[in-house]
Amino acid sequence: MLENLLTSKTVQIKKDVDFDWKEAIRLAASPLLDSGKITDSYIQSMIDVVDQNGPFINIGPHIALAHSRPENGVNEMGMALMKVAPAVNLVSEDHPITLFFVLAASDNTKHLEALKELATILEDEGSRQRLEQATSVDELVKEFKGVRE
Numbered sequence: 001m002l003e004n005l006l007t008s009k010t011v012q013i014k015k016d017v018d019f020d021w022k023e024a025i026r027l028a029a030s031p032l033l034d035s036g037k038i039t040d041s042y043i044q045s046m047i048d049v050v051d052q053n054g055p056f057i058n059i060g061p062h063i064a065l066a067h068s069r070p071e072n073g074v075n076e077m078g079m080a081l082m083k084v085a086p087a088v089n090l091v092s093e094d095h096p097i098t099l100f101f102v103l104a105a106s107d108n109t110k111h112l113e114a115l116k117e118l119a120t121i122l123e124d125e126g127s128r129q130r131l132e133q134a135t136s137v138d139e140l141v142k143e144f145k146g147v148r149e
Contacts, residue, residue: 002117005079006144009035011137013083021090021097022047025066028082028100035078038104042073046102055091060122062132064090067103077106079114083131083140099131117144 010031019027025046032038045068050057057064080102087096101118105111121127127143134140 001114002079002121002144003146005077005114006081006141008137008141010078010080011083011140012081013085013135013137013140015085017084017086017088019088021050021064021088024082024084024088024097024100025050025102028066028080029102029104031080032078032102032104037074037076037078039073039075042068042104045069045072050091055095058090058095058097060128062087062096062098063101063122064095064097064099065101065103065118067105070105070107074104074106076104077110077114078102078104079118081140083134 012028012031014027026043029038029043029046033040033043046066049068050066057066059065082100084098084100087098089095090097103111103115121143130143131140134143
């Protein structure tokens with residue numbers, strides 16, 4: 001499922017970044033907004049959730065998974081990824097993030113398979129290192145397809 005969600009159209013790399021975590025979420029979500037999978041209100045909802053609850057979307061070393069409720073502006077299930085350098089602090093310097101994933105779940109169950117696949121990749125040390133070291137969108141996309149060179 002991930003290979004259909006995280007593609008060259010939904011994965012991006014931003015280098016020499018100088019923006020905050022709110023702008024990082026906005027930019028990471030932009031492919032989903034541009035394709036009509038989410039609305040502006042969904043992006044604001046993801047930001048509001050972190051403002052209210054803190055950096056709970058920091059799901060692993062340098063990894064964030066931004067999301068909100070489907071009724072807050074999801075038109076169709078989707079996922080996006082933006083890799084940044086240098087790291088962007090999520091709320092505080094205790095949470096430096098380089099991989100900003102965005103999940104747009106259209107209901108309470110369809111996205112679970114994608115999350116399971118993502119967890120498997122992120123739990124694998126080799127996969128995580130390849131994501132952290134990737135210098136191109138193609139390298140990132142290949143990791144979600146399971147293609148190794």
